[in-house]
Amino acid sequence: MAGVSGCIKYSMFIFNFLFWLCGILILAVAIWVRLSKDGQEILSPGDSGTSPYIAVNILIAVGSIIMILGFLGCCGAVRESRCMLLLFFIGLLLILLLQVAAGILGATFKSESERILNETLHENIKLLSAADENAKAFQKALTEFQNEFKCCGLVNGAADWGNNFQENYKSCECSSLSDSCVMYDGKNVYKQPCISLIKEVVAKHILIVIGIAFGLAVIEILGLVFSMVLYCQIGNK
Ligand SMILES: *[C@@H]1O[C@H](CO)[C@@H](O)[C@H](O)[C@H]1NC(C)=O
Numbered sequence: 001m002a003g004v005s006g007c008i009k010y011s012m013f014i015f016n017f018l019f020w021l022c023g024i025l026i027l028a029v030a031i032w033v034r035l036s037k038d039g040q041e042i043l044s045p046g047d048s049g050t051s052p053y054i055a056v057n058i059l060i061a062v063g064s065i066i067m068i069l070g071f072l073g074c075c076g077a078v079r080e081s082r083c084m085l086l087l088f089f090i091g092l093l094l095i096l097l098l099q100v101a102a103g104i105l106g107a108t109f110k111s112e113s114e115r116i117l118n119e120t121l122h123e124n125i126k127l128l129s130a131a132d133e134n135a136k137a138f139q140k141a142l143t144e145f146q147n148e149f150k151c152c153g154l155v156n157g158a159a160d161w162g163n164n165f166q167e168n169y170k171s172c173e174c175s176s177l178s179d180s181c182v183m184y185d186g187k188n189v190y191k192q193p194c195i196s197l198i199k200e201v202v203a204k205h206i207l208i209v210i211g212i213a214f215g216l217a218v219i220e221i222l223g224l225v226f227s228m229v230l231y232c233q234i235g236n237k
Pocket residue numbers: 115118119122
């Protein structure tokens with residue numbers, strides 16, 4: 001057999017070098033956000049929620065994994081190290097399998113997740129007329145959504161806001177006198193409730209995530225094939 005194909009070796013090197021850099025970049029930004037005061041303000045202006053940290057911690061984990069795999073692939077290719085290439089292959093295969101498993105789970109429980117989303121949204125109607133911290137946060141989020149998507153209330157329109165309507169009607173306010181507006185409590189507001197729009201937005205985001213996952217899977221399969229070919233060629237040298 002001929003020796004190691006330069007083309008595969010150097011593509012492995014270049015791509016994994018880029019991945020390694022991306023990993024370092026992600027890791028650096030995530031750690032910066034996690035540690036710095038400015039970063040903390042970006043994540044939770046005012047009150048200190050804990051949930052934004054979950055996202056940052058996930059980023060730190062993802063960045064580390066990309067960095068390690070990139071390093072293994074890149075060094076494994078240049079030094080023609082079978083051990084590193086094998087570790088790279090196994091790591092990538094595990095990620096691909098996890099991704100496939102998540103996809104299968106997601107597809108299996110699709111109707112279940114839709115039901116949960118629907119129920120959560122119906123539950124949240126209560127929050128619109130409440131006054132605690134949790135409710136305030138949800139109200140703020142819905143207000144922004146109403147502004148952007150020209151809807152009002154969750155399920156039953158403006159009435160969902162209950163006693164809080166007068167305080168929050170601004171984002172519901174309909175400037176024209178068209179069919180899409182309705183009078184409620186002395187204000188001209190959007191007739192359409194937000195629930196179907198929220199569901200659409202969620203569905204669109206899920207579609208984006210699925211698209212990214214498929215794109216990643218293609219790259220991962222390429223990485224698996226390249227590292228395996230290189231591994232075999234080194235063995236045959
Ligand atoms: C959403 O949930 C509500 C209340 O739980 C129910 O009445 C409604 O039929 C559900 N809608 C869909 C589309 O599942």
